[in-house]
Amino acid sequence: MNYETGNLDGERLMLESPENGSRRRRWIIIGAVVAILVVAAIAWSMMSGSSAAPKAGTAPADQMPTVTVVVPGRKPVDRAISATGTLAARREMPVGVAGEGGMVTRVLVEPGQWVRKGQVLALVDRSVQTQTAASLGAQIGVARSDLVLAQAELDRAQQLVGRGFISQADVQRRIATRDAAAARVKVAQATASEQRARNDRLDIRAPEAGLILTRQVEPGQIIGAGSGILFRMAKGGEMEMRAQLAESDLVTLRPGARATVTPVGDVRKFSGQVWQVAPIIDPQTRQGIARVALSYDPALRPGGFASATIVGGTSTQPELPQSAIMSDDQGNFVYVVDAQNKVQRRGVRLGTVSDTTVAIADGLGGDERVVLSAGAFLNPGQKIAPVTKKG
Known part of the structure; x- marks a missing residue:
């Protein structure tokens, strides 16, 4: 009896020892952690199952962004340079001195002024030339008087030759004198006309109707054949x-x-x-x-x-609205939609730009679906629900 009681007491002492108590607490903690992990695994399984449903294709399509796209085609586009x-x-016309020149007395036009053909642009002093013209006019009068006198003497000689008072040779001499007087009249007239023409060329005139661009002459300036360009006209x-x-x-x-x-x-x-x-x-x-x-x-x-x-x-090129064109540090680009309805970046080279459209010189064939205006909110590879714009 005593031995049995002693054995029971010894077993109780072994179970209640500090080492056995520590083990018991450790197993309790491990069991609690395992239970927590099992609950967390079940919760994660339920959440991942619900999020995987759209990937399996069970989610409605309207959860993807709806984006308007356009197929540009190819159109005749003016090739702009x-x-x-x-x-x-x-036709710029330089105007200079055409005559002898002289001192400019007046300048009648300013830059920006319209003139007609032959209009006087500047006046040149002609006091000496005027006296020369008057002298030549007087010489014409003298020559005409000599012609009248020679003609009168010829007429009298022709009346007297029939009566035998003068010879036929005298008549011939008077005819020659009359012809010489007539020639002197013509010479004087030609000389006077030449002087008048010279006087007319003294003034600076517009060769054609047009616009005065520059003026390089002032009153009092002495001009001549070497004076260069005085006016420029259009x-x-x-x-x-x-x-x-x-x-x-x-x-x-x-x-x-x-x-x-x-x-x-x-x-x-x-x-x-x-x-x-x-x-x-x-x-x-x-x-x-x-x-x-x-x-x-x-x-x-x-x-x-x-x-x-x-x-x-002209050339045939795709043409897009300006809203479809984007740019960054890599250049100009558009977003095109592939067969899987994913947007892809496409670099383009621009052609003629109008107020509303842009021709694409390189980068598009014309049959692509191009994002019309929402490109700034998309990323390459993003899937969308495209809606094709008509026209």
Whole structure:
């Protein structure tokens, strides 16, 4: 009996020892952690199952963004050539001294003034030439008097020759005298006409109707054959832009091409057309000049700088609204929609730009579906619900 009681007491002491208590607490903690992990796994399983449902295709399509797309096709587009250049008179006319010259007494026009053909631009002193013209006029009178006298003597001699008072030889001499007097009259008249013409050339006159561009003469100035250009005129007031174009652009450009010119500092655009294409290329710059004819306008000042857009023919290209074009540090691009309705970035090179549309010179074939206006809110590879715009 005592042995049994002793054994029970010993087993109780072993179970209640500190080491066995520590083990029991450890197993309790492990069981609690396992229970927590099982509950978390069940919850995660339920959440992942609900989120995987759209991937399996059970979610409605309207959860994807609806985006308007357009198929641009290909259309005839004007091939625009951009150029810069200077404004000038289409036919500039330098006006200088045509006669003997002299001292300028009056200048009758100012730059910017319109003149007619033959209008006097400046008067030159002609006091000496006037006296010379008067002297020549007097010589005409003397010559005419000699002619009248010679004719009268001839008439009398012809009356007396029949009576035998004078010989036929005397009559012939009087005929010669009369003819010489008539010739002297013609010489005097020609000399006087020449002097009048010289006097008329003293004044500086407009060779054609047009616009005065510059004035380089003042009253009191002595002018002559070596005085150079006194006035510059634009014949008819016609202007032009001398556009500098690359050699490659001149190949297809022809006279008659339409152009739009914008002077520097002005927002207005002036219509014109190419009337001459340079037959040569500058070997240094590899450029040539296209001359664009323009009607007169005060904003078109010769010597000014301007830009131009020249229509150098047509080509077939895709054309998109400006809202479809985006740009960043890599250049211009659009978003196209592939067969899986995912948007993909496509780099493009722009052609002619109008007020509402942009021609695509390179990068599109025309049969792609292009995002119309929501590109800024999309990312490459994003799936969308495309809606094709008609027209």
